[in-house]
Amino acid sequence: MTARSTTMNPGSGSATAPRPAAGGAGDAHGPPPGLEALHTRITEWFSDEARDLPWRDPGCTPWGIFVSEIMLQQTPVVRVLPVWRDWLQRWPTPADLAAEPSGAAVRHWGRLGYPRRALRLHAAASAMVAGHDGEVPTTHDELLALPGVGAYTAAAVAAFAFGRRETVVDTNIRRVHARLVDGKALPAPALTAAEMKRAVALMPGDAGLSVRWNAAVMELGAVVCTARAPRCVACPVLDACAWVAAGRPAPDHVPKGQAWAGTDRQVRGAIVAVLRDAEDEVPRSVLLDAPVDLLQGGPSTVALTPGPLAALHGLQAPAEQLERALTGLLADGLAEESEGGVRLPG
Template sequence: MTLPDSGQLAGLHQALDQWFARTARNLPWREPDCSPWGILVSEVMLQQTPVVRVLPVWRDWMERWPTPAHLADEPSGAAVRHWGRLGYPRRALRLHAAAVAIREQHGGKVPDTYPELLGLPGVGNYTAAAVAAFAFGRRETVVDTNIRRVHARLISGDALPAPALTAGEMRLADALLPLDKELSVRWNASVMELGAMVCTARSPKCADCPVRSSCAWLAAGEPPPSYTPKGQSWHGTDRQVRGAVMAVLREAATPVPREMFEQAPADLGFAPSGVGIPLAALHRLNSAPEQLERALDGLLVDGLAEMHDGGLRLPA
């Protein structure tokens, strides 16, 4: 791998900056008046979740809880209930915990530096860097899956980045980051956008790429990846059963007795309506009893559900 010289790097910065100015998606968390809180919420929601699914939930959250204090005043179960079907609902608990910490430790304002952001519950290296950059204009190295893939192809000549983030990738990202603060923010956003919209994992649109003439992967003849990426399974997994149980709890106004999860609505003497609809969907999975037990017990351990009056409910 050969790093671009200063002139080549300046050319890459300029080409992507101009491309992003022309083609960037109009997303609400990119608007100049979006609050740092809105950007933090978007970054957490967008982890492993497509923009199209995040948009309605993000808008709902911003209407319900326009500041961290608004969310912190609610029970954590409200965050889980309004997480909808975004998946990985522990992210909702982490956002609630972060909101409480922001209210109690930062005067209700999202902290504006990487170290302070990293100190919030559930905020990791990527999220801290992204919020510092996109909400506060800090020069931070932002590295997500899309950025890693662009760097791998453009500079390293590899079809895909390594299965897990490496120290070498972070050094490369640091070396590519513009020294100018404002340009560094736009560079992070433009490389991320290029990976999401053009330099995609399965079907890259190389003809639309603004930096294709500099791409090491194209120059090498588009060699195949050195490994086969493992897709995330869903059907028949514990995650699917947990999601189905969470759908029941989100609809329930009162604690749901454990036996209702173990018996179909018809066996309990009522037709599917209200909470019976997600309950019927849960039973259509035909999961093994031990898998259902794992799902119920796991949600309790993870704090996504709690026992109350002999039944399960979202955390209060």
């Protein structure tokens, strides 16, 4: 993108970068100087550089946007794209999904992780059919009342699906705000009231521009102002960044990565993969022990072929962890058990 003629040098005139007051983030809630120029430069960058994603297409339905927001939680775009396309082909409306058993949602969740999101999507679709004539509700409060919908998702869907002026704050947006305004490498470990006040203050007053601003700052954080290796040279507001002006100081804290190997989450995911792959109920013993005497009167051992069952037992999880993972899946409604064995919810 070609830089605009307005220069944003810290401390010079009305186009200066938003800089925190001496008291730190808590004093940076008011509209910073040069805010209109920031809006222009970042949204114009977005117009030129935004990734071509199907849920950004003007023809995408509110339901398509709703599904994308649930799937994108803690999941990269590259993993979401094929599953999102499959879901929208199978279930182009909330009513289509609600007409299926909840297990179908889990089965077609693929490897996105956190499969409870599939159950929540199914429950939300059912609520839309029951209370909103099969349509995605249009207001923040109505969206927030849906099963499994939190403040971020309600704001994002209201903004991106219905053009409403909502303050959308995700991890990427928080990081851009922290660097651009506060001069910090990373935001606080958890969202604070001060951050929300700052995000509100940064919002354009015009509804249409506010939607583009939300999307643009989110994209900037996702592809340029990344957590580990920011590409500052590609940033449209590099000369306005308080973090860069401060010499790119190190983070105040080291984010804790989410462990995966050896965790209950990994074992739960492996069990769900077995259930997803199975056409019939899976005996509890097959899930909790290496299959032996699986077939009555058959061979004394059953060879494990490459696939979900082999992957599950290849983890070599302790018996108590397997039991705990299965019990958790049953309690969460991600599986159900009968005399015949365990299966995805019907």
